[in-house]
Amino acid sequence: MKRRLHDLGLGIRFALSGGREGWVRTLLTAVGVGLGVALLLGAASVPHLVDERADRIHDRQPFSADSGKNSGSLKASLLYASADTEYRDDTIGGKVLRPANADPVLPPGLTSIPAPGTMAVSPALRELLDSPGGELLRRRLPYEITQTIGDAGLVEPSELYYYAGSATLSGDSGASSAAGFGNIGDERPLDPMLVVLVILICVVLLMPVAIFIATAVRFGSEQRDRRLAALRLVGADARTTRWISGGEALAGAVLGLAAGTLLFLGGAEVLGPLKLWSFGFFPGDLRPVPWLALLVAVAVPALAVAVTLAALRSVVIEPLGVARGGRTRRRRLWWRLALPGVGVVLLFLSQNPGVRGAPLPLVPTGVAITLLDNLTPALIATGATLVLAGLITLLPWLVEAVVGRLHGGSPSWQLAVRRLQFNSGTAARAVSGITVAVAGSVALQMYAVGIHDDFNRVTGADASRAQYTVSADFPDAKLAQRMIESFRETPGVHQVIGSVSSYVTLPGAIASGDIRPTTQLTVGDCATLAELARIDSCKDGDTFVVHPSDDAEQAAWVDRTARPGKPVNTASDSPGVPEALWTLPASARTVTARPDPTGKEQHGIFATPGAIDISLLGSTAGTSAMLTVDQRVPDAAEHIRNTAAKLSPQLRVNTVRTIERDQQYAGIQTGLRAASLATLGLIAASMLVSQLEQLRERRRLLAALVAFGTRRATLACSVLWQTAVPVALGIGLAVAGGLALGALMLRIIGKTITDWWLFLPLAGAGAAVILAVTLLSLPALWRQMRSDGLRTE
Structure with missing residues (x-):
């Protein structure tokens, strides 16, 4: 163990003192890992953020003198009435207040009860009232602003909220009495169908992040592995060189942890005051759950070392060079099919009475059903994860099997195919994230469409008679x-x-x-x-x-x-x-x-x-x-x-x-849109960094081809083909896997598939991301073709 720690430390030294090339490789890894860590920390902060929002809402809810919370220790000291309103597309919350005695209880965020004719407003509402677009709203709220509601009285920085003072408020005009604030009402439990949806969302959104981190730690792997041959020349054995390479990856992962933490903290400060899809938060509320943050801090470096050691098993490092899978045995299919197979079995086992209301066909009544009912969330999460992981393992086999049968064509096509035949694993890794994202999105959309009618009620209203x-x-x-x-x-x-x-x-x-x-x-x-x-x-x-x-x-x-x-x-x-x-x-x-x-x-x-x-x-x-x-x-x-x-x-x-949407369902959809945007951005960034890293590693080859007279347009087309072939195979596999997973998830809740063609826009979006990444990498490709790329040390 001491020897391995020494090898890891030596690898860290090489990563930090390996000259310009080593620094660039380490920086690429740190950037890639940092992006993933920032998103993981954001996901780890969601439970705390939800709790903080709920606490802020509860803290400003009044309770009466005869409520169970009060237990008779307080008397009503404040009259209040709800005065919520809407302004264009914004909801404005508010209450009208009147003291019932000389020492009224104060809502959080206020220093005193507003006097009649005055009001306390949130900073966002003050800004709206002062803007040219707030003219009609000023007529509706003609009170003098005398206070600004503090953060303790708001749910989010951009919330529009006010408290107005009144001298005429009474019980006859609809007012209620309050003895204090901090009422926790009865919350409706999350519908079992929505529980399944939330689990699927977590799996779908977090798996591409883990894949990206695993890919990022291998940035610059080809050149790094060739450098390890020098270590063999001075007497290091193969196992030592692998652990030294793991140390280099560990250095990049640790730097990525630090960069990701800084990016997370900075992103919270920037994104918190913004309002995306009617959702915002205070930066201080976005704090990772401690044990989840610790898990990220331990898992990311461990993943970096484990991925590196596993990848080098197929690399023969000798004193005179590196043989990277020099036409090793063909990839085996059976274990790649076993992963999704086990996932399917777990999803079938999750069909318990708590979800479907139907008996289990495989398990008798009694303790077994109770056990499965308690394990349902874990079964669904594990099953969905294994199905999507199976797609990742199937993709390299599929790419190898297809490109091995491709021959002929234009020079650009032949260059691309030959490159893929030489090393299809790198290409498969590059598109594995988008494959999982598309597959998960297809499954999510199928599931959401299947339960849509359960959470959208047709009211029967006639909007032509009254609006x-x-x-x-x-x-x-x-x-x-x-x-x-x-x-x-x-x-x-x-x-x-x-x-x-x-x-x-x-x-x-x-x-x-x-x-x-x-x-x-x-x-x-x-x-x-x-x-x-x-x-x-x-x-x-x-x-x-x-x-x-x-x-x-x-x-x-x-x-x-x-x-x-x-x-x-x-x-x-x-x-x-x-x-x-x-x-x-x-x-x-x-x-x-x-x-x-x-x-x-x-x-x-x-x-x-x-x-x-x-x-x-x-x-x-x-x-x-x-x-x-x-x-x-x-x-x-x-x-x-x-x-x-x-x-x-x-x-x-x-x-x-005419249609009313369930608020829990609408809230989950809002969170899904925000998380999907972050994940899609991460995938695009990861693919761009990966593409640039591959071009940098092949700059000598590209420069040599140009020096021998190869047209730049031919090389550009070859790069496009090298991306397009794995992407086409990956999206095809993603569509098939996503449809299968979506059908299984609907079966869990006893629903049927209503639309088999909803994958088309999702597949198109995935292809568009790849095309955009390829176009953005063309300037770097042009730079790598210059003659100075032939220089070496």
């Missing part, structure tokens, strides 16, 4: 009327459907154990009610009993409460609350509900304002409106939100959507 809804969780007859009048005067609004709704119950005693009959009471003008029910004629003072369109049982339930000529209780049904009776006129007509513009049916009792005093409605009442707008009017949505803010900051404005 926006406005609602408030408190009853206010004057507000309802002002809403209708104000929105009708708002630029771009064509029609307003406004109403106030509450629940009413059957008065009197009911039998023990029975459920008290309850239905909804909706108050609105005739135009509004006509949008909610099939009403032939209507005038102010009319009332209606509205039945669901296709639910006889629910219609009978409505009739138990809505009895023409009989009273209903409009007050809360809570114990101790006195009844507030209103008699449904005997003239009430029975009609059928029609879907409103949001796709929902409202049934129960419909009344016009002349038939009921709206102040009778209980505390469960809410005020709402649906708006039809003229999309040709610029910023019509912003005018609507401005009108709503003037009426009441607590009014919520929502867009009528």
Whole structure:
């Protein structure tokens, strides 16, 4: 062991003091490893980043005096109401605050509660309000800015958030009381199908990084291995030379660790304040999990040495030169097929009840199923990793088998084929990263398309009848009327459907154990009610009993409460609350509900304002409106939100959507896009560095060919062919492997394949990356063809 450590140390000395050539090789390795390490550290920081974001969100959530968190030790000292809004494509969070005593609790990031007419804003919101594009938003938030919210009160640096002070906020206007901040609500567990998706994303995005690091430590390997022949000449045995070469790779890997750490820290500072796909973070929140960071620090140098020792097993280093696999035995296929085969078996074993809801065909019930259910994430991750790793091992065999049968053609083609026949392993290593990336992307896309319908709900909304809804969780007859009048005067609004709704119950005693009959009471003008029910004629003072369109049982339930000529209780049904009776006129007509513009049916009792005093409605009442707008009017949505803010900051404005996307699914897709961009950039950078390194190693050969009269265009085409052939084989293998893996992943959750052709854009993107890398390497190729490349030491 001591001897091997000495050999590694000698290799490190050679790497750091080997002259210009040695420094260049070490620098190339450090750059390559550094890029991979930076991405690995970023991946290792994701758990901490997610926890920090969740903590920041929870820390500013208020809790009430009677919540379990408070346990009666605090009293309500603050009234608050949500005042979120949207501005163009940005979401703006906010709350309206009013102290309930002289010492109110403070939200995180504030030094005091804003006085009435003032507000505290985040730095990003202040910047938006001060910009020329924030004119309409300034009208919506006409408060004086007196504070800036600190980092402790924000989820990310670019978050748009504010706290406004109020002197009129009360429980009657929809406010809630808070005894403190730091409420942790019940979080919805991640759907099992999304768990599988997250596992697959991690495998697909991290495998190319590991491949790139393994490739980077072999940069300059051909020249480095030839230098080892000199060591044999002075008496070093073959094993010693291999360990010395491992030491050189170790030096580059350690420098790469340092460079990657610096790149990670610098990248966090640069990327944190930016907002990509509505996602940002504080640089301090992006910290690797300690044990994962330690794993990276240990695994990368170990991988560098292991890859070097394994690669040199096929290299014969003698005192007079190096024989690199001088037509060694053909690559064996059986063990390369064994890797994906084992992966497929593991994926089949992962088909347990926790994922599919179906029994395991291979395992009896009992302890075995429970064990497999707990191991499902590990089985899926290991199985997917082995399938993708199998593609990496199959690629060199495939390239060797195909190029060995290629003959003839143009000079550029022959040069390329001969080079590939001489050493196909280098070419296969260069495209292994893009092969895994394309295969994984195909599998991911197949899986995402297969579960798409489960996380995208068709609402049934009719966006041609209304495009926006406005609602408030408190009853206010004057507000309802002002809403209708104000929105009708708002630029771009064509029609307003406004109403106030509450629940009413059957008065009197009911039998023990029975459920008290309850239905909804909706108050609105005739135009509004006509949008909610099939009403032939209507005038102010009319009332209606509205039945669901296709639910006889629910219609009978409505009739138990809505009895023409009989009273209903409009007050809360809570114990101790006195009844507030209103008699449904005997003239009430029975009609059928029609879907409103949001796709929902409202049934129960419909009344016009002349038939009921709206102040009778209980505390469960809410005020709402649906708006039809003229999309040709610029910023019509912003005018609507401005009108709503003037009426009441607590009014919520929502867009009528025909499809609603699950937020967990949308969040995972956002993370996937960001991670895919980083991985694709790493792959492109790795291929460019690898291409430049290969050209640098062949500069004497290229210069000699030019000196003998070979056209530069011929050499450029040969380089293109040398890249194109392995890429074509790699992408073909990636498509086949990706489709197979995607089909297996869908089988795990009991889904079927809906689109076999989605690989086309992904394969095209992979080919485009290769083409771009080749074009970027042409200037370096031209430099390597110069006559000074013939010089040697």
